[in-house]
């Protein structure tokens with residue numbers, strides 16, 4: 001076959017467009033498979049910092065790492081890990097340019113230290129859509145993506161920082177790089193959050209704690225809540241003993257063969273203390289069901 005120079009260019013354009021269309025339809029197919037997650041970078045240089053406790057890499061960084069750091073060349077496109085509503089969070093001195101996606105199923109993902117905020121979309125994004133580019137804005141030693149997943153109520157992206165983080169590596173990704181070791185554990189089990197430092201600064205409770213009207217409040221309740229959080233029960237550490245705290249405590253009592261009455265008495269306190277020292281309790285399937293009912297979280 002013979003082509004003029006123009007004809008050749010046209011043919012090339014058509015081939016490129018066909019390829020692009022094919023790629024797009026592949027992404028679409030995955031979206032319909034819903035539960036699958038997408039590794040947020042098409043190419044990277046590996047994970048430089050894992051979820052959980054770590055040595056502080058740069059002054060001001062968190063010693064309890066809420067997500068994972070993926071090293072990549074500056075300008076690498078960042079893709080939505082799952083479809084959902086994108087909520088640009090703007091610029092933060094620590095997180096740099098960052099954004100959150102509400103996946104409409106009780107899971108949220110965040111992308112931090114992005115190069116620029118201007119190109120970021122708003123509204124609904126499909127899994128695989130480019131939502132930004134790897135940068136080094138905020139508190140960062142080099143170009144990388146801080147990627148984090150949290151669990152909370154749908155439609156509350158602005159309260160992202162209040163939600164409990166989960167280890168992103170406890171999920172399976174369709175396109176994870178070969179060096180990624182997925183931790184096959186219940187995503188809401190947070191074994192790596194050994195004895196959170198915050199628990200130590202709250203006083204060990206000296207009173208019996210229970211759901212009362214008005215709600216009991218205090219730092220000793222934060223102690224109980226932090227202990228429950230460390231063991232994987234999902235609640236907010238706010239110092240108020242409300243319905244969610246009570247539900248989670250009852251579940252904890254059930255999981256540990258204590259009297260399941262939601263009253264934090266001496267034996268419950270002792271068990272909480274003992275388990276957060278060794279942190280060996282496994283969250284039961286039943287617990288995740290209770291979580292779903294209580295705060296409207298669907299299981300990841």
Ligand SMILES: [Zn+2]
Pocket residue numbers: 049065067068069145146147
């Ligand atoms: Zn990080």
